Amino acid sequence: MTKVTAQMSVSLDGYYAGPRSPGDPHDMAAFLEGLEGPGFFRVTRWVIDAMAWRERLGYAGGERSVNSEIVEETFAAAGAYVMGRRMFDGGEIPWGEVPPFRAPVFVVTHREREIVRRQGGTSFTFVTDGIERAVALAREAADGRDVAVAGGGTLLRQVLAAGLLDELELHIVPVLLGDGMRLFDGGLGLDAREGIELTPARVIQTPEVTHIRYAIGPRTKLELDDRGADG
Amino acid sequence: MTKVTAQMSVSLDGYYAGPRSPGDPHDMAAFLEGLEGPGFFRVTRWVIDAMAWRERLGYAGGERSVNSEIVEETFAAAGAYVMGRRMFDGGEIPWGEVPPFRAPVFVVTHREREIVRRQGGTSFTFVTDGIERAVALAREAADGRDVAVAGGGTLLRQVLAAGLLDELELHIVPVLLGDGMRLFDGGLGLDAREGIELTPARVIQTPEVTHIRYAIGPRTKLELDDRGADG
Numbered sequence: 001m002t003k004v005t006a007q008m009s010v011s012l013d014g015y016y017a018g019p020r021s022p023g024d025p026h027d028m029a030a031f032l033e034g035l036e037g038p039g040f041f042r043v044t045r046w047v048i049d050a051m052a053w054r055e056r057l058g059y060a061g062g063e064r065s066v067n068s069e070i071v072e073e074t075f076a077a078a079g080a081y082v083m084g085r086r087m088f089d090g091g092e093i094p095w096g097e098v099p100p101f102r103a104p105v106f107v108v109t110h111r112e113r114e115i116v117r118r119q120g121g122t123s124f125t126f127v128t129d130g131i132e133r134a135v136a137l138a139r140e141a142a143d144g145r146d147v148a149v150a151g152g153g154t155l156l157r158q159v160l161a162a163g164l165l166d167e168l169e170l171h172i173v174p175v176l177l178g179d180g181m182r183l184f185d186g187g188l189g190l191d192a193r194e195g196i197e198l199t200p201a202r203v204i205q206t207p208e209v210t211h212i213r214y215a216i217g218p219r220t221k222l223e224l225d226d227r228g229a230d231g
Numbered sequence: 232m233t234k235v236t237a238q239m240s241v242s243l244d245g246y247y248a249g250p251r252s253p254g255d256p257h258d259m260a261a262f263l264e265g266l267e268g269p270g271f272f273r274v275t276r277w278v279i280d281a282m283a284w285r286e287r288l289g290y291a292g293g294e295r296s297v298n299s300e301i302v303e304e305t306f307a308a309a310g311a312y313v314m315g316r317r318m319f320d321g322g323e324i325p326w327g328e329v330p331p332f333r334a335p336v337f338v339v340t341h342r343e344r345e346i347v348r349r350q351g352g353t354s355f356t357f358v359t360d361g362i363e364r365a366v367a368l369a370r371e372a373a374d375g376r377d378v379a380v381a382g383g384g385t386l387l388r389q390v391l392a393a394g395l396l397d398e399l400e401l402h403i404v405p406v407l408l409g410d411g412m413r414l415f416d417g418g419l420g421l422d423a424r425e426g427i428e429l430t431p432a433r434v435i436q437t438p439e440v441t442h443i444r445y446a447i448g449p450r451t452k453l454e455l456d457d458r459g460a461d462g
Contacts, residue, residue, distance in 0.1 A: 170243070198407065200405050222270060
């Protein structure tokens with residue numbers, strides 16, 4: 001059965017990149033000169049080093065490791081992707097003619113654009129009528145495999161807030177960045193006394209990163225706990 | 232050899248309590264009526280349920296579990312504590328005549344106050360000349376065991392930013408709170424292209440909470456990663 005999943009690499013203090021670089025996300029030179037890049041490359045280093053990622057991108061080298069197996073498994077599980085507009089803009093050029101997704105990608109955007117077809121099975125469809133519609137289209141396209149929310153953080157929060165996410169895997173990288181683009185910066189639309197309960201489904205520890213997968217549960221009222229002295 | 236350690240229970244989105252309740256932290260009724268409490272009790276529920284905690288507080292009930300063993304181990308490792316002023320103010324009354332620490336506690340504060348001696352080995356010494364001094368006094372008092380930074384979050388960040396912390400254990404609770412008092416809200420004094428590297432030392436997974444212990448490494452310059460297409 002198709003699940004909607006999301007994966008994100010974050011620092012222990014919750015950042016998935018350094019402070020946001022202003023300007024056109026297509027401008028890779030500006031990205032590399034700005035503050036966003038150093039944090040981004042630090043938290044995604046374990047991916048960049050993984051054989052499974054490098055093979056997908058056609059790069060040489062790479063490590064066969066538990067981390068590489070997790071990258072491979074993540075790609076294999078996804079039958080279609082949902083992606084934020086800013087992530088697409090940043091990736092369009094560096095992903096090249098054979099992007100790593102090898103599956104239909106639905107980009108949530110306000111700008112109409114013709115479908116972009118690349119080699120190796122990747123296509124980018126631009127969805128201008130909201131995340132529910134993008135997820136629904138991805139579900140159809142996934143053909144029984146999972147729909148993966150590819151990022152970025154803004155889209156992930158929106159999908160979570162809309163109650164559309166079934167599973168979240170965080171790759172927690174052992175570094176404190178102190179500042180940057182935060183995955184959980186509010187914006188979940190929770191009431192003040194409400195939380196989203198999760199169920200840990202899998203934890204895999206490597207020296208480079210801790211992988212924790214959660215099943216997303218319902219919104220729940222937070223109760224004051226009276227199991228103190230009376231207990 | 233004495234290490235300086237810290238432990239903190241946090242939600243997956245990094246909060247250790249709900250949004251900060253204004254007013255006098257001695258005022259438990261206000262705390263319980265405010266927004267801070269529900270989040271605080273949610274992330275510390277695994278402690279409140281643990282036999283080792285309940286025994287220390289003289290409460291009935293409690294679960295013998297891996298989580299309880301971790302509470303016990305944490306208490307046993309600490310020969311002395313360093314504590315923030317707000318945490319002391321909030322705990323002074325509920326901890327009662329036999330506080331759970333059973334060791335000297337050094338409270339970092341701006342207000343002079345005579346040492347407070349309680350039963351069971353707990354004393355509270357008020358240190359008005361800074362965290363370095365409080366940690367130094369706790370080191371002496373710890374008699375070869377560890378110095379534990381008991382909290383709250385503000386003190387923990389200060390100790391970390393000052394380079395005084397050797398080890399950090401986060402107890403990551405599977406819930407998203409969406410808002411509240413955030414453990415890592417900046418304030419680490421890092422330059423924009425600098426991070427604090429950590430080494431995962433231990434991960435213990437239970438259904439209620441994931442315990443991850445890190446050794447704190449040096450501040451390190453974040454490098455742009457060129458292991459892409461050239462690799």
